[in-house]
Amino acid sequence: MKVLLLxxxxxxxxxxxxxxxxxxxxxxxxxxxxxxxxxxxxSQCIIGSQPDCIINAAAxxxxxxxxxxxxxxxxxxxxxxLEIAEHCRKNRISLVHISTDFVFNGQNYKPYQPDDTPxxxxxxxxxxxxxxxxxLEIxxxxxxxxxTAWLYSSHGNNFVRTMLxxxxxxxxxxxxxxxxxxxxxxxxxARAIWTALEKKIFGIFHWTxxxxxxxxxxxxxxQEEGMRTGLLDNSIPVFPVSSHQFPTPAxxxxxxxxxxxxxxxxxxxxxxxxxxxxRSMLKELLP
Numbered sequence: 001m002k003v004l005l006l007x008x009x010x011x012x013x014x015x016x017x018x019x020x021x022x023x024x025x026x027x028x029x030x031x032x033x034x035x036x037x038x039x040x041x042x043s044q045c046i047i048g049s050q051p052d053c054i055i056n057a058a059a060x061x062x063x064x065x066x067x068x069x070x071x072x073x074x075x076x077x078x079x080x081x082l083e084i085a086e087h088c089r090k091n092r093i094s095l096v097h098i099s100t101d102f103v104f105n106g107q108n109y110k111p112y113q114p115d116d117t118p119x120x121x122x123x124x125x126x127x128x129x130x131x132x133x134x135x136l137e138i139x140x141x142x143x144x145x146x147x148t149a150w151l152y153s154s155h156g157n158n159f160v161r162t163m164l165x166x167x168x169x170x171x172x173x174x175x176x177x178x179x180x181x182x183x184x185x186x187x188x189x190a191r192a193i194w195t196a197l198e199k200k201i202f203g204i205f206h207w208t209x210x211x212x213x214x215x216x217x218x219x220x221x222x223q224e225e226g227m228r229t230g231l232l233d234n235s236i237p238v239f240p241v242s243s244h245q246f247p248t249p250a251x252x253x254x255x256x257x258x259x260x261x262x263x264x265x266x267x268x269x270x271x272x273x274x275x276x277x278x279r280s281m282l283k284e285l286l287p
Contacts, residue, residue, distance in 0.1 A: 001197070004029060004051035006036075006084070007058030011153040012098065015190035016055060024194070027051065030058065036080040037072075046087045053094040053197060056084055059128070063102070066123040067249040077127035082134035089138050094202075096193055101149035101181065103129045106253025113259050114147070114204045122250040132204070144196055145204045146189070146263075149256050150218075153186040154284040159215070163222045164285075167232055177216035177240035181256040182208040185277035195267045206258035210271035216240040221275055222282075229282050 001024050007013045008028035020026045027049050035041040036058055046054070059077055060066060066073035081097065088095045102125035103118040120126045135143050152158035160183075166173055184207070192207050213221070219238055226232035243252075264271055 001025070001052045002027065002050070003197075004046065004049040004054045006030070006034065006045075006054060006056045007098075010057060011151055011156045011158060011186045012057045012189060014155040015153055015186040016057065016193065019187065019190045019194060021194055021198070024197075036076045039083055042080060042083050043087065046084070046091075046093075051093055053096065054084060054088060055096045055098075055193065056081065057098050059098070059100075060124070063122060063124045063252070064249045066127065070123050070127075073123055073127040074130065077124070078130035078134060081131035082138070085135045085138040085143070088143070094197075095135065095139060095143040096197065097131065097135050097143060097145050099132050099145055099147045100125065100128050101147060101253060101256035101258055103132065103147065104253055104256060106179075106255045109255050111257045111259035112206070114206055114262060122252070124250060136204075141202050144202050146193065146196075147204070147206050147258060148184055148189055149208050149258060150181050150183045151186045151189070152183065152281065154281055159183075159218065160222055160278070160281065161285075163219050164226055164231055167223055167226065167236055170236060172237040172239065173219065174239045174241045174245065175216045175219040176243045176246060177214045178243055179252060179254055179256075180212060180214050181253075182210070182212055182258070183218050183274040183278060184208040185274075185281050187281065188272060188277055192263070192267060192269055195269060196263075199267060201263075201266050205263035205266065206260050207263055208258055208260060209274035209277045210260070211273045211275065212257055213274065214240075221278060225275075225279055225282050229279075229286060231282060231285055 009030040034045040105119040152160040
């Protein structure tokens with residue numbers, strides 16, 4: 001099988017490349033080779049590759065900037081996705097499309113099922129939902145949509161690497177404790193995607209690591225594991241605070257825990273708690 005990976009320079013794209021099975025040929029593509037603002041550029045990339053499958057890990061992910069850059073967010077997260085799906089339909093290419101917990105409003109307060117009704121409240125969330133809808137309208141059950149949340153990796157910019165940096169520089173930190181979700185190592189998601197392709201799984205599914213945390217819980221775990229591994233020399237006070245102390249242009253889901261049961265069952269993958277995954281990732285940062 002030949003796979004065209006779009007969005008190859010991001011966290012997930014990087015993890016997909018280094019976890020790619022030996023029997024799969026992967027062609028990695030991202031800007032500037034492909035310009036997701038340009039229809040012709042997308043067409044040339046796909047036609048030139050002639051893949052059996054496309055994994056679309058590309059997205060406009062600047063959640064707050066999207067409130068002012070609505071056209072850019074919609075172009076990449078909706079229109080470009082629609083064009084990719086059209087190519088897949090015309091050329092019988094399977095598609096794996098990565099989506100987000102932001103398609104929900106965060107007011108469910110129980111884990112979201114894949115078939116729960118989306119209700120995004122940010123421009124980013126709305127644009128990602130339109131992308132999902134385009135994939136479903138064009139490809140139906142011949143595509144795999146995976147919603148995920150709170151991604152991090154040893155590659156790129158993310159909450160874990162930011163916390164480690166700040167904990168080495170600051171005397172104390174204030175971290176929001178009322179937004180609840182699940183930290184997710186992008187490496188685990190990448191492996192789940194490859195398993196889903198092998199098993200020919202289609203439909204809408206959720207993937208994060210197992211367990212639940214607030215951003216404050218996550219930060220405390222990063223500090224504790226960072227101290228244990230030697231990535232941090234000293235612990236600093238970390239204070240739980242309300243999100244009202246950190247107002248942002250985009251509204252974020254207060255509760256975005258995703259129910260992964262159907263995907264665990266479909267892939268046969270055993271759940272791994274987010275803290276164990278964090279520990280594994282931090283080992284990659286050791287000198």
